[in-house]
Amino acid sequence: EDKVVQSPLSLVVHEGDTVTLNCSYEVTNFRSLLWYKQEKKAPTFLFMLTSSGIEKKSGRLSSILDKKELSSILNITATQTGDSAIYLCAVDEGNTDKLIFGTGTRLQVFP
C-alpha cells in the first residue's frame, strides 16, 4: 500500500533556530512530491519536486528530493513565529493523480 511518512510529528523551537522536516515515501508510481503549509484550514502550496527539479528554494525555505532514498527534507532557516503551522508532505501518484499525504509535522516557533 502506498504511504508517506513524516517526522518528527511535532517540533518546538525558538525564533532564529533552523529546522529540518523529513518526509519518506513508498509510492508505486511516483510523479512528484509536494510540500504544503497548513495554518488554520487551507493547505497552502510551498514546493513541488520532481525528477527534473530536485531542489527548490524560496526565501528562508528550501527543499530537496532524494529519489534514491525515496525521501525529501524541508529546511527553514532563521525561523519566525509566523512559521508556526503544520507542514504537510504529499506524493502525487502518477496513475491516479491523487495526492497521498503524510500526517504532517506540527512546528511551533516561540519568541
Add this chain to the structure above:
Amino acid sequence: DAGVTQSPTHLIKTRGQQVTLRCSPKSGHDTVSWYQQALGQGPQFIFQYYEEEERQRGNFPDRFSGHQFPNYSSELNVNALLLGDSALYLCASSLDREETQYFGPGTRLLVL
C-alpha cells in the same frame, strides 16, 4: 485571481442526516479533488472530478458521492452521516494532469 472557495465554512449535523458541500475551483482550473482531513491526520483522497465525471476514487464508501457542473464547480454529498464523518473537508483544484493542486479553506463538518 479568485482562489478556491468552499461553502459552508462550518456545519453541524446529526447521525443519519445528509449533507452537501460546495466548491468553486481556482479560475482557469478544470479538475476538482475532494479530501477528508480528520483531526491530527493528513488529508485523505475521496475522489476527483474532470469533465463532469468521477475520474478517480479513494477508499470511501458509496455514501460519499459527488458531482461536477459545466462551470467546473463541484459538490460533495454524504448520506447517512456517521460520527466518524466529522472532519475538515477540503476541495482542491488543478489543471488536468498537472500535479500542483490548490486547496480551498475547507468545510468543517461536525456530526453529533
